[in-house]
Amino acid sequence: MLQKYTHIIWDWNGTLLDDVDWCVTTINIIRKKNGLPVFESVEEYHSVFGFPIKDYYLRAGFDFEKVSFEKLAVEYIDLYHGDGCNFQLFPDAKKVLSKFQARGIRQVILSASERSNLLSQVVPLGIAPYFDEILGISDIYATSKVDIGKAYMNRTKPERALLIGDTTHDKQVADSLGVDCVLVATGHQSKRVLQEAAVVMDCLEDVANLLYIE
Template sequence: MGVQYPPPRGCPVPSVLRPVCNYPVGVQYRPAIAMSPDAEVCDHWPFTGSAGVADRFPVTDLQSTDERLPARDPKVQYEHIIWDWNGTLLDDLDVCVDVMNGLLTDRRLARIDVDRHREVFDFPVETYYRALGFDFSEESFGTVASDYCTRFDHRVADCRLHDDVEAVLGKIAAANARQSILSSCEQGSLIEAVRSFGLTGHFGAIVGQADQHAKGKVAAGADLLARAAAPRQRTLLVGDTLHDYAVAKALGIDCILVSLGHHSTSRLTTECESVVESLADVIAHVGA
């Protein structure tokens, strides 16, 4: 059976396990949850999930189908490229600042500009909200985060992809290196956003989080690597924040940061030596 998206009618999919299509590497799984008796068996959906999925879909139940991979171009330095989404592939900086200013105005807090955002934006994202003056003794962080995410989801169509996204993803795919997304976004919103920009087919895994709190993604990244056949020394994470760099260090993989998103070049270079100005520059590092 080929991969289908959306899934066949009547085939329920857990919210943290969504189909990804048109990718040469799949993962077969034996569902650990009950499916309706009339549900069509969907046995070739590549893995997409978030931290904690391993509890319900053990590694022994996820069988890599690497034998179906075409030979990787030997010039390519990395076998597996893990992309951050917001700020790295998706140019959402202005929309994020605009949405945040809506929340700040509603609470009679000082508005911010892009420079201020890039100066204080951080993970866990609750730290960022506190830096902007939110008082979580008056309303919970979960309430504020939900408000932000709802507004942002309604504005995703106002965002655009960064320059060269499709060309870069295509070159890496042509070299037969696998690609994944690792994001701090809530899983359902992430899947829908990637789909809306027509990029789903580039990725063998799209990994988000179980909630909207954006606490970080080390656990989800470790879960992803546990299922990837590529060795860590041949895995690269591409992101736009120092959190991405910290995640890469924690996972023991290489990292390149692009100065297009939520942290400025001056902030990125305080910790990371590999900082580039465009996605096209990533190709030189990958060798595709």
């Protein structure tokens, strides 16, 4: 996969940000509160998680006639960003970001997170200078990542772009944007599921090696 990419489009959660365990903890708090069994493992969580987020909540057992999706989404975000969160990057994230930057590759984050919440994670981790833009959605209901990506592509017209993500939805986004895609098996879906959709690497450093960046 030796390509001279001019732009890297990064997903955030589960790709650069190592938040899977915290996401399991967060959704388990809400499941327990609503009388649902908790996820016993990341593997069980993987078997349910996906996009659209509203469908994920249904697969997780929530009944929108008893509690609305909007209420659940707000509660989830409040818990996710509340006491106990200690967000960290994957161990190889900064190294890979630095390598891409040193090669003159333009980098952006494209996330389904609400933008102000996204910035509250990215900035304290000290990696904002690696990115030309940090792109998030305008509300917490996670519905229009593709639209934001298309607006970015139309505005910047990158010569050759690669999207790096951790879910099959990221591959769908890449296809909608007309860009290449590599997925990492460190995030919110299992490697088995990801391999049905795209090229899959075990970690970010493997992605860099795939692109012949040493």
